Amino acid sequence: MSTERLIGRKDGAVGWLIFNNPERRNAVSLDMWEAIPHVLDDFAADGEVRVVVLTGAGDKAFVSGADISQFEKERSTAETVARYDEIGERAQTRLKTFDKPLIAMIRGYCIGGGLNIAASCDIRIAADDARFGIPAAKMGLGYRAGSMKQLVDIVGAAYAREIMITARQFSAAEALAIGLVHKVVPVMELETATRAYCDMIAANAPLTMRAAKRIIREVMTADYDAAACAAWVKECFASEDYAEGRRAFMEKRKPVFKGR
DSSP states (O other): OOOSEEEEETTTTTTEEEOOOGGGGBBBBBHHHHHHHHHHHHHHHHHHHHHEEEESSSEEEEEOOOOEEEEEEHHSSHHHHHHHHHHHHHHEEEEEEEOOOOOEEEEEEETTTHHHHTTTEEEEETTTTOEEEEEEHHHHOOOOOOHHHHHHHHHHHHHHHHHHOOOOOOHHOOOOOOOOSEEEEOGGGGHHHHHHHHHHHHHHHHHHHHHHHHHHHHOOOOOHHHHHHHHHHHHHHHHHHHHHHHHHHHHOOOOOOOOO
């Protein structure tokens, strides 16, 4: 189920899921979100695949976020926002519930939706040129509760607040210090280090790893008011600020937000 911009290929016991949109720093378009569950389903059904690596094409980015240039067309009304979010949520859910180990091999920009994708992986290995951030506050868009909880589970509430409120970029060293990534290596060693992890994982018992992932997922569950969270996100997408954020991005200028 590979597509031109989302490539799935197999290399022995390793499945590779490659975000292939390098001219836009691997920003994820709607068709790429749609393809993610299908590629993962193929890997899930292949008994020879023991571990899946997610990475970006080229040397500039893992994933630089969602393709914001599509937002005016694909995410500008209540109906299109709902459809886009449904497709994105389906992809995120498939990543989170995938039973085989997932590794994010990160070089360059890992921003917004890209950070959310990486956070859905079990292990994150970054090159020392990697940059991390969630610029939602610079766009006026809402960040879903499920994605927020995932971030809090990884770095804790204090750092999650800093990431979201400042909307700044974090270096690979900072990401390692706050637990956002597991390992940082020089750029030239990134694939070697990732393949070493793949070899370790591929030698382990698949049923044990599957059970571990399922049990960890279960013990991490917590109740929260999903309806209230969804309403706050909807308020962002219905705001004048979100429209201003989209326009400012397309016009390559700083947005002027008014809090309404």
